[in-house]
Amino acid sequence: MATVKVETDVVIERLMEVFRSVGYDGASMAQLADATGLQKASLYHRFPGGKQEMAMAVLDQVSEWNQRQLVDVLYSSAPPKTRLITALRSISQLYDGGRLACILRALSHGTAADLFRQPIAAIFTKWVDAFAHLAQDLGFDQQTSRHLGGSTLVRIQGSLILAQTLNQPTLFEQALHDIETDFLIN
């Protein structure tokens, strides 16, 4: 039982890598099978809903990461500045310093747009709210805090696009630094 569970987590990790690099429509079952080391029929055994269920499993894992590495951290009782630094460091690792695309963005296009908009929006909202909460703890008023929360995700998503298209990961790190400045300005 335990062994099976672990293996499935690994499978989901591999699926995520494929979806992230080629998108939902660009990922074929053959490619997904190849990446996981399973045959197509075996993938269908684990995910009877096919590609859609696989992507949903990936999104569940992303949602868990978001909860543990961002939400839990940013709502914790540690000093606000410590929470900020910790969260930004996790984000930097998640995207490998700007070299990896965001899986949520990869699952936001084409056929996937209609299928996964709601779960992705839920993750985005939690993310924004968590950073807005931190801003309030840092003394910003409610309106400014909301604005800062949104601006954080805007900067990260936007900088990831530029970093990868222009092949300049530095742009992502710069954005993280800009975010830090936004929060610690006073």
Added chain:
Amino acid sequence: MATVKVETDVVIERLMEVFRSVGYDGASMAQLADATGLQKASLYHRFPGGKQEMAMAVLDQVSEWNQRQLVDVLYSSAPPKTRLITALRSISQLYDGGRLACILRALSHGTAADLFRQPIAAIFTKWVDAFAHLAQDLGFDQQTSRHLGGSTLVRIQGSLILAQTLNQPTLFEQALHDIETDFLIN
């Protein structure tokens, strides 16, 4: 001759709409034919290179828009603040106030990523440089100007993602306002 040219421009416009909404891999020849009102074979007559050539034609049109509505404006001899306002207004119209996705982003995923990264990067670079030039005219030093230029595109791309995923076009308009503030702070 003239009639044909115009019609092709219209065809490209329709192709762009499809690519924008479903992405490159998500767009089938049947769908593209349907959207343009032509049959598949007719599309291949105009674009012998198939889907790839169609997307390139779209990118050429985007590049032209970029040159005329942003680069030419931002390098003009009008007062810097006027140039900024004019450019931001064009951008707002281009994305219909945050309701439309960026075609460049739609052509950055899956199979398309490898095919079109260079032309897209060229457009991004021109965009960033043009806003950096404006920043210098507004009195910012070179390093700050470059940073502002990049930050402009970051804010727009990022806010478009959030605006569409969360179905809150306001986030895009907010980002435009933030950009204006960034440039007119002194």
Added chain:
DNA sequence: GTCTATAGCTAGATAGAC
């Protein structure tokens, strides 16, 4: 230059042996 018809292939998804 546009059409109908179709070739050739690969996609997602299943059947059934083991």
Added chain:
DNA sequence: GTCTATCTAGCTATAGAC
């Protein structure tokens, strides 16, 4: 639970009449 083998639908792309 994993495999090989296969189905059908849809894909890109082309042939050839008009």
